[in-house]
Amino acid sequence: MFEEGDAPQLRTILLTDICDSTGLVEVLGDKGAAQLFREHDRLVMTLQQQWRGRLIDRSDGLLLLFERPIDGLGFAIDYARGLSEIGKLRSIDIKIRAGLHVGEVLTWRNSEESVRVGAKPIEVEGLAKPNAARLMSMARPGQILLSAVAEPLAHRAARELGERGQHLIWKSLGRWRFKGVPEPQEIFEVGEPGIAPLRAPPNSPKAWRAVPLWRRPAMLAAQLALVVAVGIGGWFVTRPAPAIAFGERDWVVVGDLRNLTGQTVLDESLEQAFRISLEQSRHVNVLSDLKTRDTLARMQLPADTVIDRDIASEIALRDGARAVILPTVAEVGGRVRISVEVIDPTSKITVHAESADGDGIDSTLSSIDNLTASLRGVLGEAISSVEKSSTPLPQVSTSSLDALRAYALGQKEYSQGDYEAALKWYGRAVEFDPEFALAWVGQMRAHYASANLPGALEPLRRAQQLEARLSSREKLYLAAWSAEFDQPEKAIEKWVELANLYPDFWPGLVNAATWLYADNRFKEAETYVRQSMHSQSDLSTLGYDDLGRTMLGQERYKEAASAFDQAIEKGVTSSLRRRADVAAARRNYDKAFESLAAASSDDPYPYFERIAVSLDRARWSEARDASEASERLTNGDTFTGIAFMAPRAVTDWLSDNPKQAHEKLETAIQLALEGSKNDGHAGSAKEHAGLALSAALISQRSGNRSLALRAVAGLEEREAMLKVRKLAELATVIRANELRLSGKADEALKLLDPMITGHELYQTRVALMEAHAAAGNVEAALEQSEWLAVRRGLAYIELGFGQSLQALNVADSNLTLLRRAEVLEAAGRLQEARSALQRFDQLWPVEALPSHLRARRSKLEVASSLGVV
Template identity: 35%
Template sequence: MSESLDTGLHWRHATAAGQPVLRTMVVCDLADSTALVERLGDRRAAALLRKHDRLTRALIDEHNGREIDKTDGYLLLFERPTQAVSFALAYQRGLRFMSEAEEVEVHARVGIHVGDVVMWENSPEDISRGAKPVEVEGLAKPVAARLAALARPQQILLSGVAASIARRGHEEIAEDCPEAEWRSHGLYRIRGVAEATEVFEVGEPGIADFTIPAQRSVARRILPWWRRPSTISGASLLIALIIGTSIWAIVRQPPTIDFSARDWVVVAATQNQTGQDNYDNTITAAIRMSLRQSRFVNVISAQQVAQTLKRMKKDASAPLDRKTGVEVALRDNASALIVPRLANNGHELVLSAEIVDSNTNKIVKTISTKIQSQSEIVPAIDDLTRSLRASLGESMAQIKSTSIPLAKVTTSNLDALRAYSLADQAAGRGDLNLSVDLLNHAISLDPKFASAYAAQASNYFATGNMTQARREIDKAMKFKQHLTPLELLKLKAMALTARSSRTAATAAWKMIADLYPDNAAGANNVGLNYAAELNDCDSALPYLQHAANLPQPLQPVSLYILASCQLALGHEDQAIQNFKRSYAEGFRGRFLALADAYVATRQYTKASTFLTNVPSDIDTIVSLSTRRALLVADQGDLSSAENNIRHALQTIPKPIYNSYGWSLRLEYIGILWAQGKEQDALDQTRHGLKQLLSIPVDKRDDNPYDFPVLVALFSRWAARLGDVQLAKQSIKIINTDKGLRGFPIRAQLVTVTQAEIALKEGDPEKAVRIATGADTHPLWELLEVIARAKAAAGDPGAAAAYKRVIAQRPLAFGELFENELGICTRAIQWNFAVLDYAKVLSKTDPSAASRQASIFLDYWRIAPSDLQAVITAKKLMQWSSSENLKSSRSLSDRP
């Protein structure tokens, strides 16, 4: 992005100093972008959005702005409000012209605010891992965002201070837009700003209609009493209203906080003034768990609070006090902070809670209850949370219908509750071993603690120990009467995930997502299941987008899966941005799909830089070795790819070899095959299948990869490499109605294997019938075998089938099943498909075949000249230019 030298130096100086500087923040938000994609379709929408991005970035440069972040819209920084206003006017004008040219309405909302911000530049290492080059923090950012949210499509809204400064430079703005007009929309109460703010609009006649902004929860208009809709003229009615209002004030207190249904709250650490540390964490955790029963109040989880504190560069392990709690609430868009307190009062205890308005930092209500003995603490928490819910505006009918006593849905044992709370915190830090130990302790104190069993099952799910996860689920089910309705639904969904079909599990998580839209577990799991288990990223996308926007600790994971889906669907730019956001939010480990996105778009240098900065350890070694092989294999350097995989197989620890090592072994087979080393590849396949099938039946579910999927993939190679009998014997073990019904990925891979068997047996027509029968949400592997089978059968649709395979390069790199299993081999096969397409074209259009072969050689420019695929491509180019080219000439001499 171009900048003036002075501007760039000034920004860098501010960064180095780390001091607040006055800047203008601009938030541009595309209106109804999801509906736009649905209306236009993925490809046309992607093209339109790319044009939008080019327009926006050109205008940013023109007006000396700086891009800070981008999702559906942009977060921008300008030195002066006049620059920001000139940009916004030009942006809305550009969108109007683009809408007319594309014959589709594209609108945006723009918010502008001036204020102090703190800026710093991330290190090159952090940037290579996905962080933004420049970070900006300050109240100006959320205020600009809330003005954008308040705006209607095509509106540009400014805070009073931004408008005041910009209007002084109106002559400068008039140079770019002489027709610009200003309107005041009056005073608004903007969330996060203590004082009322005057909101202005600037726009061009014919583009902006200067309509009063719509009422939003982020900002509410302040009207004088005589303009309010409730005002009624007439003396008698006025008197009646006064009398009625007086009676109403007696029987019910007016609202004391701007809190709406499904707004969020943060629960601070309990101010324990009793001197007994066994109450630390316990009271806070219990209040949080009790409040979660509400369908009116949403609670920010402890794990999410910890993540927010880390982003604020604060100690996440320190107790959350009121001052920091308000900051966390503002960052996570929570309307209120609950501050519990436990104190001695003679021979009794007093449990109280303050409701703090996070926007004004004022206590709006304090609720308290007395406790005579320790046995009354848990019932007192029930009473307290019911009062909290009522004070936040929840009706008594709602409270009664969703208020099961804590002792019934958790435990009455405070020590067990404390262990459970600490286990939850340990799991949030990724310390699953400690979490397991703490939950075991909680269960030993209360053997009927169903929530603890359910949490233990989640831990075992995370480690891939499905056998133990099932045992914990069964234990939790014995005491299911001690679970809330939501927890019971989650447990049933987990049980289906562990024992039933993928379609049944997806339906269970979808019900949770639809019934409890603010609970991230439903949206996360239904999105993951659609993407990774059903290969249906179109259906996954809205759930993942919703989960990625919820204040929840797994937001980085949601972003990662969302990005993988976007990559599979061909939205590569969005995928790269969301992969970076995921890493910037702290997502780490073996999940390195940003490299896949870079390789898919042939940004090999960026992929190499990213992988160079990934530490090689026990968590990353398999994925890192695979991506290093992918990087060179997609360019034709198969020898280096083989060396990468072989070295990893020889050096990884035995426990990793016997678990995640299956991925490397499959890649090794594919790379050997691609180089014509078919006997070596077959030997590896036979050895792998022998080891797989020797795993005891009761241990097959404890592998991180799905056992039937592994058998199908190895069997596919057995068939393709010539051992049809082994392929048939192996596939028979998993080709059962129980094993495949409701498991679309398994079923498709079995179909691919059956098609490979038919091809090897010389019956391509049968292979076509088998493969095309499964063409619903197809894996890339299925598309590839359909094309090969049609070509072998002389089917006139072979060319179209290969065009489809080649067009689905994003799917080859974005498939999520079994954590991108087989991605390196898919990249190699995709390049071979480019060459195979040239062979098909050579029979009818030699010139087109020559061009296609040339494309293949360009893609594989670093491939050795003696590689059979390269030799074949060069022959195709030579033969196509020869006058004696014969259509019957065989070109089947490639691996």
């Protein structure tokens, strides 16, 4: 790092300055100031090492070089915090200003003689240095400014700052001109809400805001004189609005509508209409009502707090929104006027205002359409884009204000989790307008969220019939939901399409991630999870749980644990069982049961983990107790009840009760096959088909091959079901196992090899290991055995088919070592077989083994040399 030489080197350069350092000396005195600067120097030395910086110069300020912008930014943030803490101990406010830039610099080392007489050891020169100096000198106290080169590099790596990196606000301060530099430069500020100024620096003789000629005061005066001279009404020329930096996909906060008409039907209806109209834009993102109310809670304000200029501005600063929009409706001269203000949240100044008048309240929707189209242009969206994606409100929502109001109230109830109340309002909306497609979509979502899948079907069908009454985004949203119900094999494709086209739309991102990690495509899912966790997300805290799942599926245990811990800290109690998965995958069983003990005993789902973890450590009686408890908490003919029959059967099989296991499995297969005939909801049918195949595989593994084949045959009659990739794969595993058991291992391998895609099922690898072993492919079988032993995170977190295969997966992560010993012994590699068996014995001791496993162990031909007792 940091080699000196003749060639220019690309470096990050940071310049800082302590504001009013002379005043500090006056306040503290020489002795006090000396003590302060000694603490300052210790802080700098610590941060240099932490952020890998090189100090080039220091006096009242610092000049440092870094390899990466994120390191320079991390130093600047910690330096500002550290100095602030030092100042608080002395009851003084110490602030710094900082400038960060990336560019080429030349460095060279001064001679020892020069250093002895006061020269710096290292010299740095190049244009990057004065550029950073300009940024630093123009910054306000407490402000960190970045160049347009440094900002995207630092922003992209912000996650390396940990959780605090997610709360930073990145703000464009527009384009600025610097003395002696011909082209304007865009500058950025990064800081923490409530600490950083987060507003543009003042103009100075050396740096000033670049604005169009027509907005400069001198040019305005000339224009005014010209207009007056030709008699076009000097009143037309007004003071220009302050600029607001707004880029593509930036966010706005929509404040509560001020209704000055006295007509209550306009209260919620016009605010909802305004949102629907503005949300057609792919340039402007609107902070959702759910997210707004969540931020109010963090501000310790009631959910019904009026979102006025001040509150909306604070919400915008907290959530990184660039603008606030305040709508108003009033009666003016017998006409209904809709007006909007665009507010700079930092200064709370109105930077743009306009209005549209109409005759009567029936004109309001048309007025809103006109205003939002104009606003999108003001916020930088291309006119062609506005024209292309703007559909009149009555066409994409409803012409009934009563229906809009009911829909808006339904949305509020839905966002608060009261799905029953939401359904009532959505129902009222379609009573007012039976062709209100969005209200039918709302009903479908509310039924689905209440786990009432049959109830979701009718509103889905009505919404499908009214698809033309939806905006482009909502059409894609409906198409993805339709795939879940009707063509589950296409659901991933539809959700990913929506997420890619609308990369800030939280429902699209979350559903894309969920379907991808359900398909074991954890790396792909991670991308969408991280996108969904931006500070403006509706439920960004849930993203930590999703992130933990994708990490565990990739065997990234430390990151998974951290993500689940953050989710738990933020109140996501379902993450307790996921945290147990991480601990158990690492064989930290005490930590796993500690997490499970914190979960509600009335919640059935943690019993999947209680059963699996007990089996993992060969505690058969504990597993049986957990199985019985889960049976008391679930209804046997529901999806969850059927799903629990699988781990219960695995428990019975492993603990020497195969007959009871087969009885459970036969019941599970019968119920699941019946559920798979649900013609109204292919998604539900698919999940039941998965349960049938899971139970069939366990039946096959535990010795009941005929039951397994009957289940597969029952599904083959429903050809569409086996078009779903995971169902087809699981059915292939069962067929391949049957071929192997019938002495046709090579044919089994031909079926299984195409299944190895990088996101195959854990059980596909088990089947592949057994097929290679049966075919005499020793090395290939050993390779699969090692894969199964290592991929314990996947064994625990694999989501498919209601988690019904988790217990079998976990058991196989241990049994694979016994199988490894058998393969090695058969190949005459006795020393390696002994080692594999020792590994197995450490996990499942001989004295704990059920009789059928003890029998397998005793059948090893070289039992005495392998240490069998």
